[in-house]
Amino acid sequence: MSKVIRIKRGLDIPLAGEAEKILQTPPRADEYAVKPPDYHGLFPKMLVEEGARVKAGTPLFYDKYNEDVIFTSPVSGTYTQLIRGAKRRILEVRIKADAEDEYVQFGKEDIGSMTREKLIEKILKSGLWPAIRQRPYAVIANHKDVPRDIFITAFKSAPLAPDLDFVINGQEDLFNLGLGVLSKLTDGDVHLSVHTEKTISKAFTQVSGVKLHRFKGPHPAGNVGIQIHHIKPLNKGEVVWCLDIQDVVNLGRLFRDGIYYPQRIVALTGPEVLNPRYYKVLAGTRISPFTNKNIRVEQGVTPRFISGDVLTGEKINKDGFLGFYDDQLTVIPEGDKPELLGWLVPSLDKFSVSRTFFSFMMPWKKYRLNTNIRSGERPFVITGLYEKVLPMDILPMQLIKSIMINDIDMMEKLGIYEVAPEDLALCEYICPSKIEIQTIVREGLDAIQKEFA
Amino acid sequence: MKALHNLLEKIKPQFEKGGRLEKFYRTFEAFETFLFVGGNVTKRGSHIRDAIDMKRTMFHVVIALMPVMLFGMWNVGYQHYNAIGLEVDLIDQFLFGLIRVLPLIVVSYASGLAVEFIFATIRDHEVNEGFLVSGLLIPLVIPVTTPLWMVALATIFAVIIGKEVFGGTGMNILNPALLARAFLFFAYPSYLSGEVWIYTQVQEGQALVDGFSGATPLALLASGELQYLPSAMEMFLGNIPGSIGETSTVAVLLGALVLVATGVGSLRIMLTVVAGGLFTGLLFNLFATNPFMEIPAYYHLILGGFAFGAVFMATDPVTASQTGTGKYIYGFLIGVITVLIRVVNPAYPEGMMLAILFMNVFAPLIDHYVVQANAKRRLRRLKNAQVKLS
Numbered sequence: 001m002s003k004v005i006r007i008k009r010g011l012d013i014p015l016a017g018e019a020e021k022i023l024q025t026p027p028r029a030d031e032y033a034v035k036p037p038d039y040h041g042l043f044p045k046m047l048v049e050e051g052a053r054v055k056a057g058t059p060l061f062y063d064k065y066n067e068d069v070i071f072t073s074p075v076s077g078t079y080t081q082l083i084r085g086a087k088r089r090i091l092e093v094r095i096k097a098d099a100e101d102e103y104v105q106f107g108k109e110d111i112g113s114m115t116r117e118k119l120i121e122k123i124l125k126s127g128l129w130p131a132i133r134q135r136p137y138a139v140i141a142n143h144k145d146v147p148r149d150i151f152i153t154a155f156k157s158a159p160l161a162p163d164l165d166f167v168i169n170g171q172e173d174l175f176n177l178g179l180g181v182l183s184k185l186t187d188g189d190v191h192l193s194v195h196t197e198k199t200i201s202k203a204f205t206q207v208s209g210v211k212l213h214r215f216k217g218p219h220p221a222g223n224v225g226i227q228i229h230h231i232k233p234l235n236k237g238e239v240v241w242c243l244d245i246q247d248v249v250n251l252g253r254l255f256r257d258g259i260y261y262p263q264r265i266v267a268l269t270g271p272e273v274l275n276p277r278y279y280k281v282l283a284g285t286r287i288s289p290f291t292n293k294n295i296r297v298e299q300g301v302t303p304r305f306i307s308g309d310v311l312t313g314e315k316i317n318k319d320g321f322l323g324f325y326d327d328q329l330t331v332i333p334e335g336d337k338p339e340l341l342g343w344l345v346p347s348l349d350k351f352s353v354s355r356t357f358f359s360f361m362m363p364w365k366k367y368r369l370n371t372n373i374r375s376g377e378r379p380f381v382i383t384g385l386y387e388k389v390l391p392m393d394i395l396p397m398q399l400i401k402s403i404m405i406n407d408i409d410m411m412e413k414l415g416i417y418e419v420a421p422e423d424l425a426l427c428e429y430i431c432p433s434k435i436e437i438q439t440i441v442r443e444g445l446d447a448i449q450k451e452f453a
Numbered sequence: 454m455k456a457l458h459n460l461l462e463k464i465k466p467q468f469e470k471g472g473r474l475e476k477f478y479r480t481f482e483a484f485e486t487f488l489f490v491g492g493n494v495t496k497r498g499s500h501i502r503d504a505i506d507m508k509r510t511m512f513h514v515v516i517a518l519m520p521v522m523l524f525g526m527w528n529v530g531y532q533h534y535n536a537i538g539l540e541v542d543l544i545d546q547f548l549f550g551l552i553r554v555l556p557l558i559v560v561s562y563a564s565g566l567a568v569e570f571i572f573a574t575i576r577d578h579e580v581n582e583g584f585l586v587s588g589l590l591i592p593l594v595i596p597v598t599t600p601l602w603m604v605a606l607a608t609i610f611a612v613i614i615g616k617e618v619f620g621g622t623g624m625n626i627l628n629p630a631l632l633a634r635a636f637l638f639f640a641y642p643s644y645l646s647g648e649v650w651i652y653t654q655v656q657e658g659q660a661l662v663d664g665f666s667g668a669t670p671l672a673l674l675a676s677g678e679l680q681y682l683p684s685a686m687e688m689f690l691g692n693i694p695g696s697i698g699e700t701s702t703v704a705v706l707l708g709a710l711v712l713v714a715t716g717v718g719s720l721r722i723m724l725t726v727v728a729g730g731l732f733t734g735l736l737f738n739l740f741a742t743n744p745f746m747e748i749p750a751y752y753h754l755i756l757g758g759f760a761f762g763a764v765f766m767a768t769d770p771v772t773a774s775q776t777g778t779g780k781y782i783y784g785f786l787i788g789v790i791t792v793l794i795r796v797v798n799p800a801y802p803e804g805m806m807l808a809i810l811f812m813n814v815f816a817p818l819i820d821h822y823v824v825q826a827n828a829k830r831r832l833r834r835l836k837n838a839q840v841k842l843s
Contacts, residue, residue, distance in 0.1 A: 235835040342490025343508035350504035371494040375506035379623030383775040413828035438498040
C-alpha cells in the first residue's frame, strides 16, 4: 500500500451541526436554477427564449469565450425567468419544473469503443462538462487541453463537509464507470485520495485503474489543491483536471443511461439546522423543500443560508437555489449584533486559533459560530500565522502581497499556479487583520489568466 | 449596555458625512469600536472569522507587559529609597514609583495617540491598534528621570518618522518604541547615560548615602569596576538600576509566558535571540582578553535590556523577519550583535537597542533571500519536469 501523506498544518473548525447519516428524498422543488456565477469567468449567451419548454439536458446557454461549453437544464419544465444583477449580469436562469422529467437522450454507446474526442463531445453536449474543473485557475476545464493527470478526492475536510463514504453508498458501479471514462481523458493517471482512517468504503479503497493516495490530517487535507501539491505538484505550463466524486457518478450515469442527471446528495448542516441530515436532490434545486421547518427559529436571530461550506460557500436566500458544485448546505446565525467590549471579555462561546479566548481550554466543544467580522480591515501585522493553516511549500503572505501589487512575475515564482481561493480559505478565516484573502487570490488568478490569454 | 449603545447611535450622525463633527469621524469610530465590537458581517469569502482581532492581540501584549511595568514601578521606589538610605515598606516603594512612572506612561500614550488620530483622520482609515503596545513600551525602556517633554518629543518623532511616513502600522521598518529610545539616546545623550537611572532628587533633610553609585551593571562592566557588580541573582530578579521595565528577567519571563501561551509572541525569535547571545558570550569566553569578555555567557541574558528586548522588542511582527526561516536568522543575529556591541564597542555599554534596530533594517533582506529560495525550489521542480518530458 502506498505511504501515508501526513498533513500537519491546518485547522478543523469546531462548528456545530454535523449531518446525521440519514438519507432522505425531499419533495420535488417547484423551481430550479442554473446560476452562471457558479462558474468563475463564464460569460453566458442564452440559447432559449423565455417561456420555452425544455427537457432535462436541453441547452440553456453557452460560454461566449468557449462556445463548445454548454449548460443544460437539470429538469424538464418551462424556462420562465432570467434574474439579472448589477450591469445586467445574468445571475439565475430559472426553470419551472414539470411533475415528471423527460430526458434528452445522448445515446448509450460502449465506452471501450469510443475515442477520446467522442467521449469529450458527449460530455460537452450533455452539459456535464462544467463539472470538470482545471488547475491552474480553478475554472471549467478547457476541453482542448490534454491534462497531465486527473485528481479526485474521496474525502472532504471542510467544516461539516459531507461524508463521501456515505454519499457513494449504493452508487459504486456508476462511480467505477465514471472513472473508466476519466482514465481515457488523460495521458497520465487518475489519482484518488482517501483518508487513512475515515475512508472505509470499498468503492474507494479497493478501486482499480487509479492511483490511490492516503492522507491524514486536518483541513485542508481534503482539498484537491493540497493533495495535488503533495502527490505531484503542478508546474507552470501544466494542466490537471479535477472533479467531485458525485460528478464522477453522474458521468457514469451519462454513459450508462445516456441522460444528464446532475444528482447531488447534499448534507444539510450547521448550528441553525434542527435535524442535520442528507438529502438526495438535483443540482440547482430550490432549497426550501428540504430546509422548511428544519431551521431554528429564535427571536432576533437571522439565519444565513450558505450553499457550500462556511469557508468557501456562497450566501443564498432562504428560498434560493443550490449551487452547481455544492454538496453541502450550511446554515449559521448572522452576527449582526454589536457586543460591549467584545474584544476584551474572555468569552467562552467564541472560537479562536490563538489562545486568547478561554475557549481553548475546551477542545471538545462545538460552537455556534456567526458571521460577525469583529473588526475593520487592517494592514498585515501578525506574521507566521497563515503558514500554520496552509500545508504547502508556499509563502502565503508573500504571495498575497505580490498579488496586491499585481507583480505577475513574483506571483509565478511564489506558486500562484498551485493554489485556488479555497486552499487559502483558512488563512482568510484566521487573519487577525481581516484581509479578504480568497478575493485577492482570485484576483491574482484572473490577472495571470488574462496575461497569458 | 443598551443605553450606551443607543447614546452612541444617537450622536453618530453628527460625525458622519455632512454632520457637524464630520472631521472627527475617525476619532468617534475609534471610541465606538473600542466600546463595542461592531455588528458588521462577512460579505465575501469565508462566512465565519476567527474571534481574534488586532485589539485583542495588542491587548494581550499589554497584559504581558504588566509584570515588568509593576515590577519597574516598585524598583524605581526601591532604588530611590536605597540611594537616600531610607528604609520604607514595599507599598511606599511602589507608590513612589507609581507617582514617577505614571506621568511618563500618560504622556507617551497621549502624544502618540494624538499623532495616530490625526493621521487616521488625514488618511481616512481606521485608527490602528499598534500604538496600544508602543505607548507602553516607550516609558518602559527609558530612565525614570527622563523629562516629560522629552518623552512627548521622542514619541511624536517615533510615530511620525518611524511609522506614519511609511504608511502607518504594518508598514514601518523600525520598531517605533525603540526608535523613540534611540532618538533620545542620540539627541540627548546626557539624559540617557551616566547617573540617570535612579531618581535621586532629594527633598529637604534627605541626602544621598556615601559612596552611592547609580551606574548600571553594564556601565560597571564597561568601565571595569567589577567589584561593584550585583550578584547574578539580583540581576535576575531585577532590583538593580536600569531603564524602568528592563531590569527584571523574572518579570520579563512572566510576560514571555503570556505571549507564548496565547500564541501572540514568536517563541522562535525569543529563543534564537537567547541562543545568539549565549553563543557569542561563550565565544568571547574562549578568547577572553579583558574582564568583560570573561563574564559567564549567561550574564548577558540577565544584564541590561537583553531579556526585555528579546521578548517584547525583537518579536514585533511588523519589523521582524516575516518568514519562518528568516526569523531564526534574524533572532540569532540580534543576540550576536547585542553581545558584540556590549563587549567590543567602547562607546555604548548597551547593545540591545542598536542590535534590534540594525536587524529591523536587515529583516527585509533576510526575507528576500528566504523568498528567493522558495522560488528557486519551484523553478528547479519545473526544470526537472521538463527534462522528464523531453
